[in-house]
Amino acid sequence: MTIFNYLPILAEAAVTSALVCCLSLVVAAIMAFAAGVTLCAGPAWLRAIAILYVEVFRGTSLLVQLFWLYYALPLIGFSMPPLLTGVLALGLNTGAYGAEVVRGALQSVSPQQHEAARALNFTRMHTLWRIILPQALSEMMPSFSSLAVQNLKDTSLVSMITIADLTFKAQELRNLTQDSVSVYGASLFLYLVMALAVIAVLRALERWINKTTGRHA
Structure with missing residues (x-):
């Protein structure tokens, strides 16, 4: 069989991968x-809590985080369905990397902007939300695009906790047919299509942000 014979079967499972990706990106953004x-x-x-969160999730394996939430957490009295577990693990992990992107972008805004806001008697929070953050968003978007694509690729790990995503279905098909080349080739193609879709959406969002903030004419 060829790659095209497997695409319709794997495309159904790719919908699950896309769902996990989208939901986990919402968690990650928050x-x-x-x-x-x-x-x-x-x-x-609060900064101490944020630092702890970022360092723990950046400094440990995503796969181990996934296993801990799915296998270890129920042992202390709290269990979640596989889909929710996968979404939370991916979202928390990607969010930890995203937090450093946000921090770096906020700190990259010119100090003169802060001084001008103080001269106008703006509060600290007003300065942050109305002046600094809109300018920083443009700086964040390229890095966020990379993180979003990485998040999509990381969804393959949720197959390890019984979620029937694209990787899970590809492994099933490969075991049934022993056709590694075509099955995994079709899987790579579908992951590439989804990655290109994510990039296109985020680039469109970046252009909209740049236009809204007046960054580009």
Whole structure:
């Protein structure tokens, strides 16, 4: 059989991968902005929590995080369905990397912007949300695009906790047919298509942000 024979079968499983990717990116965006803003402008006790979160999730294996949430957490009395576990693990992990992107972008805004805001008697939070963050968004988008694609590729790990995603289905087909070349070739093609779609969406969002903030004419 050829790659094209497997595409319709694997495309159904790719929908699950896309769903996990989209939901986990929502979690990642929330965590990235919450932790990144806290690292820049939060009180000391909140910054300590944000630092702990970022260092733990960046400094440990995503696969082990996934296994801990799925296999270890129920042993202390809290269990989640596989899909929710996968979404949370991916979202928290990607969000930790995103937090550093947010922090770096916020700190890259010219100090003169802060001084001008103080001269206009803006509060610290007003300065952050109305002046600094809109400018920093443009700086964040290229790195966010890379993180989003990495997140999509990392969805393959959720097959390890029984989620029937693209990788899970590809492995099933390969075991049935012993056709590694065509099955995994079709899988690579579908991952590439989804990655290109993610990149296209985020580039369109980047152009919209740049236009809205007046960064480009």
